[in-house]
Every structure is written in C-alpha cells, then in structure tokens.
Amino acid sequence: MTPLFALLLSTLDERLRLRQPARKTLNKVFPHHWSFLLGEVALFSLVMLVLTGIFLTMFYRPSTDLVVYTGSSALYHGQSLPAAFESIVRLTYDVNGGLLFRRIHRGAAHLFIASIILHLLRVVLTGAFRRPRELNYHLGLVLLLLAFALGFTGYSLPFDSLAGTGIRVAYSELLSFPLVGDRLAFWIFGGPFPTGDVIPRFFVFHVLLLPAIIGLLIAGHLGIVARQRHTQFPRFGIDGHRWVYGKPLWPWQFAESTTLVLWLGGVLAASALLVPWADVTLLGPYRPGIVGNNAQPDWYLFWVEGALRIFPPLEWDLPGVTIAGTFVAGVLLPGIVVAGLAAYPFIERKVYDLRGDWHVLSNPLEIPLRAGAAMGFFSFLLVLSAAATNDILSLMTGIPVETITVIFRVAALAVPTALTVAVVAYSRRRLRARGLEVGSSEAGPRRAGDPAP
Amino acid sequence: MTPVGGQPAGHDDGRPRVIAERPPAGSQVNDALIIGASAVAGLGGVVFGVALLAGAPLAIYGGALAISLLALAGAVRRYFAGRFPDVEAIEPRAELGDAEPAEAIAVVEAVGRRPLLARMLLGAAALIGLGLAAPVAVLGPSPGQALRRTAWRRGMRLVTTDGQPIRPDDVASGGVASVWPEGEIFTETAAVILVRVTPGSAQPPTVLEWVVDDSLIAYSKVCTHAGCPVALFREEDSALFCPCHQSTFDTTRGAAPTFGPAARALPQLPMGVDADGFLIALDDFRAQVGPAFG
Numbered sequence: 001m002t003p004l005f006a007l008l009l010s011t012l013d014e015r016l017r018l019r020q021p022a023r024k025t026l027n028k029v030f031p032h033h034w035s036f037l038l039g040e041v042a043l044f045s046l047v048m049l050v051l052t053g054i055f056l057t058m059f060y061r062p063s064t065d066l067v068v069y070t071g072s073s074a075l076y077h078g079q080s081l082p083a084a085f086e087s088i089v090r091l092t093y094d095v096n097g098g099l100l101f102r103r104i105h106r107g108a109a110h111l112f113i114a115s116i117i118l119h120l121l122r123v124v125l126t127g128a129f130r131r132p133r134e135l136n137y138h139l140g141l142v143l144l145l146l147a148f149a150l151g152f153t154g155y156s157l158p159f160d161s162l163a164g165t166g167i168r169v170a171y172s173e174l175l176s177f178p179l180v181g182d183r184l185a186f187w188i189f190g191g192p193f194p195t196g197d198v199i200p201r202f203f204v205f206h207v208l209l210l211p212a213i214i215g216l217l218i219a220g221h222l223g224i225v226a227r228q229r230h231t232q233f234p235r236f237g238i239d240g241h242r243w244v245y246g247k248p249l250w251p252w253q254f255a256e257s258t259t260l261v262l263w264l265g266g267v268l269a270a271s272a273l274l275v276p277w278a279d280v281t282l283l284g285p286y287r288p289g290i291v292g293n294n295a296q297p298d299w300y301l302f303w304v305e306g307a308l309r310i311f312p313p314l315e316w317d318l319p320g321v322t323i324a325g326t327f328v329a330g331v332l333l334p335g336i337v338v339a340g341l342a343a344y345p346f347i348e349r350k351v352y353d354l355r356g357d358w359h360v361l362s363n364p365l366e367i368p369l370r371a372g373a374a375m376g377f378f379s380f381l382l383v384l385s386a387a388a389t390n391d392i393l394s395l396m397t398g399i400p401v402e403t404i405t406v407i408f409r410v411a412a413l414a415v416p417t418a419l420t421v422a423v424v425a426y427s428r429r430r431l432r433a434r435g436l437e438v439g440s441s442e443a444g445p446r447r448a449g450d451p452a453p
Numbered sequence: 454m455t456p457v458g459g460q461p462a463g464h465d466d467g468r469p470r471v472i473a474e475r476p477p478a479g480s481q482v483n484d485a486l487i488i489g490a491s492a493v494a495g496l497g498g499v500v501f502g503v504a505l506l507a508g509a510p511l512a513i514y515g516g517a518l519a520i521s522l523l524a525l526a527g528a529v530r531r532y533f534a535g536r537f538p539d540v541e542a543i544e545p546r547a548e549l550g551d552a553e554p555a556e557a558i559a560v561v562e563a564v565g566r567r568p569l570l571a572r573m574l575l576g577a578a579a580l581i582g583l584g585l586a587a588p589v590a591v592l593g594p595s596p597g598q599a600l601r602r603t604a605w606r607r608g609m610r611l612v613t614t615d616g617q618p619i620r621p622d623d624v625a626s627g628g629v630a631s632v633w634p635e636g637e638i639f640t641e642t643a644a645v646i647l648v649r650v651t652p653g654s655a656q657p658p659t660v661l662e663w664v665v666d667d668s669l670i671a672y673s674k675v676c677t678h679a680g681c682p683v684a685l686f687r688e689e690d691s692a693l694f695c696p697c698h699q700s701t702f703d704t705t706r707g708a709a710p711t712f713g714p715a716a717r718a719l720p721q722l723p724m725g726v727d728a729d730g731f732l733i734a735l736d737d738f739r740a741q742v743g744p745a746f747g
Contacts, residue, residue, distance in 0.1 A: 027469075096588075243543045259529050
C-alpha cells in the first residue's frame with residue numbers, strides 16, 4: 001500500500017470508523033457452489049444493461065412522429081420513419097459504437113432474464129424457498145415479473161414491425177380483462193392503439209419506473225440474503241442448520257465476483273460480434289396492418305404466446321361481460337402459473353408437515369412432490385413455448401400448421417401429466433430403495449417435519 | 454483441500470474457524486501469465502477507445518473490448534490463485550434475535566510480495582476504464598465551423614418571421630424588426646434585429662456602407678454575453694438592451710457594449726438592397742456571433 005493510499009484510508013477510518021465492520025464483512029463466510037452465482041449473473045447483467053442503456057438513452061427518441069432519416073444507411077436514406085425507429089437506424093449506422101452497445105444491451109437483456117429463470121429453477125429444485133426464506137422467494141418472483149416487463153418494454157421501444165405487433169398483442173391482452181379491459185388498456189396506452197402516447201410511456205416505464213423499482217427490490221433481496229445468510233448444500237459431518245460453511249468474502253468470493261463481471265462483459269462484447277442481436281433495422285418500421293412471417297415475441301414470452309396459439313377459439317358473450325380466449329390463455333393461465341409458483345412453499349410444508357427453519361438444500365428427488373411439481377410445471381411451460389414456434393415447425397417439417405397445433409394441444413396436457421407421474425413414481429422408488437424418508441437426507445438425524453435446532 | 458485441525462466434528466465450541474486451506478498455486482509461469490494477460494488487457498482497452506473514436510469497424514473495437522475484458526478476467530483469476538490460500542471456514546448461524554457472532558476468522562492475507570503483479574492488474578484496469586470513457590466523446594459531433602458561421606449568405610433576402618421579404622420602408626423611424634435569412638426562419642444564430650436610427654447618427658465603428666438609407670442597420674440579435682435575444686430597443690439613446698443580464702449596446706456606434714456584462718459588440722450584418730428593392734445580406738457576419746467559446 002502506498003503511503004498516500006494508506007493516508008486516505010486512515011483519514012476515512014478516523015471519521016467513519018469503518019475498519020472493524022469492514023474486517024467483519026471481509027471475513028464473512030459465504031456458502032460456495034457454482035449455482036449460487038446465477039443470481040450474481042443476473043445482477044451483473046443488470047449493471048451492463050444500465051451502463052449501455054445510459055449511452056443508448058442519449059440518442060433514442062421516444063416518439064412515433066414521422067421524421068425523415070438523412071444518414072448513411074442507403075436502405076433508409078430520405079425515408080420518412082417513426083422517430084423512435086429513425087433514432088435506432090441512426091444509432092446503428094451513424095453513431096460510433098452505437099451498434100455495439102445496442103447489441104450488448106440486447107444480449108445482456110437475454111442473459112438477465114435467462115439467469116433469473118435459472119436462478120429460480122435452482123431455488124425451486126433445491127428447496128431454497130423453504131421457511132424462513134419464503135419472503136425472499138416471493139420478492140424474487142416479483143423481480144422476475146418486473147424483468148419480463150422491462151424486457152417487453154425494451155423490445156417495444158425500437159418500434160420496428162415486430163415490436164409494434166407485440167405492442168398490439170399486449171394491448172389486446174389488456175382489452176380482454178373482463179369488465180375493466182377497455183379502461184385498463186386506455187389508461188396504459190392513453191387511447192386506442194396505436195396512440196402517440198404508447199412509445200413515450202413505454203420509454204418512461206423502461207428507463208425510469210421499472211429500473212427504479214427493480215433496483216429497490218434487488219437491494220431488499222440482497223439485504224435479506226445477507227440477514228438470513230445463504231442456504232448451503234449438505235456436507236458430511238457438519239450440521240448445516242447450526243453452521244454456515246463456505247469461503248470468506250476476501251479473497252475468493254471477491255475474486256470470483258470480479259472475474260465473473262469481467263468475463264460476462266467480455267462474453268457479451270464477443271457475442272455482439274458473432275450474434276446479430278437487435279438488428280431490427282432489417283425488419284423495417286412498424287406500420288399498422290403490416291407484419292412479416294415468424295412473428296414471435298422474445299423467447300421468455302414464448303409460453304404465453306404458445307398458450308395464445310393453441311388455446312381453442314373462445315368468446316363467451318355473457319350479459320354485460322365478454323370472456324375471451326385471449327384472457328383465459330394470455331392472462332388467466334399466466335396468472336395461475338405465477339400463483340402456483342408463489343403458493344408452492346406453503347403446499348410442500350403442509351403436505352409433508354414440515355416445521356422449523358431450513359437452511360440446508362436438498363436433492364429434489366428426495367421430495368417426490370417437489371420433483372413431480374417442478375417437472376410437470378416446467379415441462380408444461382416448455383411445451384407451451386415450443387407451441388409458439390408452430391409456424392416455423394410447420395415450415396421446417398411440411399406438416400400443416402393446423403395439425404401441429406392439434407398435436408400441441410394434446411401434448412400440453414399429456415406430456416406434463418405423464419412426466420409428473422413418472423418422476424413422482426421414480427423418486428418414491430428411489431427413496432424406498434435407499435430406505436429414506438422425505439427430508440431425511442438433511443445433515444444429522446433429522447427427519448421430515450423436524451424443526452431446525 | 455487439506456483439512457485443518459482434524460475432522461470438522463471438533464467444532465462444537467461455537468467459534469468460527471478455518472476447516473480447510475490450500476496453499477496458493479503461485480509459480481513463475483503463473484506470474485508470467487498475469488503479466489502477459491494484463492498487458493493484453495490494457496492494450497485491448499486502448500485499442501477499443503482509439504478504434505471506436507476513429508470509426509473503425511465493429512469487429513475491431515468490439516473484438517478489442519471482448520479480448521481485453523476476458524484477458525483481465527484471466528489475469529485477476531490467476532493473481533488470486535497465485536497469491537492467496539484457498540480457505541474454507543465455518544461460523545455459527547445466528548438465530549433470530551441473536552447478535553451476529555462477535556468473533557471471526559483472521560483476514561486471509563496474501564502470501565509473499567509481488568507488487569509488480571498488482572500494479573500490472575491495476576494499470577490494465579485503468580486503461581480499460583480509459584477506453585470505456587471513449588464513448589463519451591461520441592455523444593456530440595466535432596464542432597468544426599458550426600460555431601463560426603451562420604446561415605447568412607450573399608444575396609439572401611431578409612424575411613420576417615412570417616416569411617415575408619421586407620423593404621427598407623417597412624421599418625418605421627425609431628422602429629425595430631426581427632428578421633431571418635430566407636428559408637432559415639428560427640435558425641437561432643442567424644437571428645437579426647433591424648434598427649432605424651436617426652439619419653446620419655451612425656458613426657464608426659459602424660460599417661457605414663452596410664447602413665441602408667443612412668439609418669437602417671442590421672445587428673445580430675444574439676447577445677454576445679450569454680446568448681439571450683437582445684430584444685428591447687430604447688429609442689431615446691438608440692440602445693439595444695438585453696433583458697437577461699442588462700447588457701446595453703449603442704446601435705449608432707457599431708453596437709458597442711456601453712453597460713452590463715457583455716464585452717463584445719453585436720456583429721453587424723453586411724446589408725444592402727436588391728434590384729427589386731428588398732433588403733438582402735451581402736455576406737455572412739464578419740465577426741463572431743453570440744457568446745464566447747473556449
């Protein structure tokens with residue numbers, strides 16, 4: 001340490017008294033496993049999103065008014081374009097680094113949502129949601145939904161033909177709410193689609209409201225992890241409910257996080273060279289009434305899109321209210337999915353009559369209900385997601401899209417059911433073969449239902 | 454990992470302790486890797502910044518950024534692997550309501566002294582930071598002549614805000630009018646104020662051959678202090694007055710500043726009359742329009 005740096009440190013310490021708490025923090029033990037880094041990947045992706053987003057905000061124009069583009073793209077030169085799309089064309093062709101930062105932003109957005117989903121999967125499969133962590137689990141679910149909203153608004157902002165079509169579908173979903181749909185849609189859109197208000201409002205959601213809320217909730221999420229300590233995998237000879245084991249923050253957790261953030265930045269930059277993320281300039285601007293083939297949303301909304309595609313035609317005209325298929329498939333079903341995720345910790349606790357606090361993770365195959373529920377649940381979402389590509393599958397296989405849709409209708413019910421039954425049966429047999437009871441793999445002589453000491 | 458102090462079963466005294474420790478994997482090869490990767494990382498950071506500013510293809514600056522970040526990640530990893538023991542520890546879990554355990558294990562210290570390695574790492578990180586600052590320079594174009602020229606050209610008619618060309622007679626005695634270059638209405642730096650002074654009262658440094666009818670003079674309307682429109686004309690002393698900071702200009706003497714914070718005269722527009730009797734510019738302003746720039 002150079003004398004100047006040492007002087008700065010001691011000057012700060014004399015005033016803030018940080019040396020003691022800092023020492024304690026540096027020595028804090030963090031449970032260690034690669035899957036615990038998934039949440040960190042999400043956090044660092046968000047950092048990249050904010051950094052590149054600040055640059056993009058300097059050039060983006062949140063408006064759908066027509067302006068004439070006069071830049072270096074021969075394709076669009078002299079054309080009258082919606083201002084939002086025009087600014088994206090300018091960013092891509094006329095701003096040094098604009099395309100790089102747009103692609104890193106888009107790549108980081110995919111990574112952000114993917115890592116949150118994998119993080120959720122890790123939490124669900126290993127049982128990290130169990131008491132006392134239900135609150136943080138729910139906070140995480142809210143963060144995932146906000147991340148979807150952040151992703152969707154960001155996908156909409158360039159106002160290319162796919163984005164405009166996506167906004168139209170979202171508008172239809174809002175309209176489909178029974179009784180209040182028309183009002184709800186007009187509140188958010190400021191009038192009938194496509195008003196001039198929708199892009200400016202989505203811009204405010206995307207760069208101000210959602211990031212601010214997400215930032216606050218992440219602070220809460222991490223604060224709770226710090227307070228409750230991280231969960232850990234079972235380890236022979238140590239009672240994980242009484243002891244936290246792992247590596248101290250300094251140096252290895254620090255080294256790992258620093259390496260991870262650099263590594264992610266490098267991979268995202270490399271992906272910007274290899275993957276044409278976000279090349280919406282090839283799609284053209286949104287014009288009402290026009291959309292090309294392969295009209296899919298981003299992958300993380302495929303499950304909702306798939307549900308919309310395979311849901312049977314339904315429009316009940318009841319007295320005073322209309323229940324449409326778009327509501328059942330696009331709002332009710334996702335609502336049930338989220339509610340199921342939110343309710344699961346309580347269901348598992350009830351079914352196995354669990355009591356006390358749980359700090360040690362478990363193999364899902366040792367809890368048949370969890371193994372079956374997770375398998376059924378995520379396979380259902382995957383089949384629905386696959387159904388969102390029915391047009392592409394039809395094109396690739398030559399099977400008529402009508403047939404494929406019917407196959408998916410059957411598969412969406414049959415595949416998750418069959419897999420759930422199979423996994424529950426397998427994990428029960430596995431438990432029996434090992435002479436175990438549910439939860440008995442916890443360290444020590446604890447059995448299902450035993451509270452942590 | 455080598456267990457420290459036998460089986461961890463003996464931990465029931467309730468104190469935090471180290472349960473396993475692996476010595477650092479330092480070697481000369483490792484040191485060389487750190488130095489090489491840091492050098493690549495720092496160089497990559499510089500290439501990124503320079504190539505971005507020079508408008509090089511995406512593949513060059515994007516590739517430089519990717520390589521430099523990945524190289525720094527590798528260098529950081531090798532640095533910690535080579536200098537610090539890998540320590541595993543346990544500490545008691547605080548029950549709700551308990552105070553956090555007061556004790557902790559000792560801070561893990563680096564093994565040996567390698568100041569060069571840390572400096573290489575910090576230097577590479579600093580160079581990458583410098584390179585990442587380059588996009589700031591992309592935010593605005595190079596100023597070029599944009600601040601030195603206005604829209605006025607030889608032969609351009611003076612028009613009102615409605616776009617009407619004007620004749621000398623349209624400005625009454627003691628009157629003023631705001632005019633623009635034809636086709637450039639509301640182009641801010643080209644704003645001109647026409648003033649009618651007492652005939653014959655204008656004297657140098659007013660350029661007299663640009664004064665029409667011996668009494669009609671055109672000045673830039675952009676204050677030379679902070680750029681407000683010099684909108685007010687005081688007839689009794691033929692003064693233009695800026696409402697923002699009270700700079701006052703004598704229109705009979707080349708709009709030289711007579712009061713207030715402005716230090717420079719309002720530039721006079723070279724003005725004449727065309728064959729149809731309309732006022733026209735004879736050229737762009739000869740002096741710097743608007744506030745000073747550094």
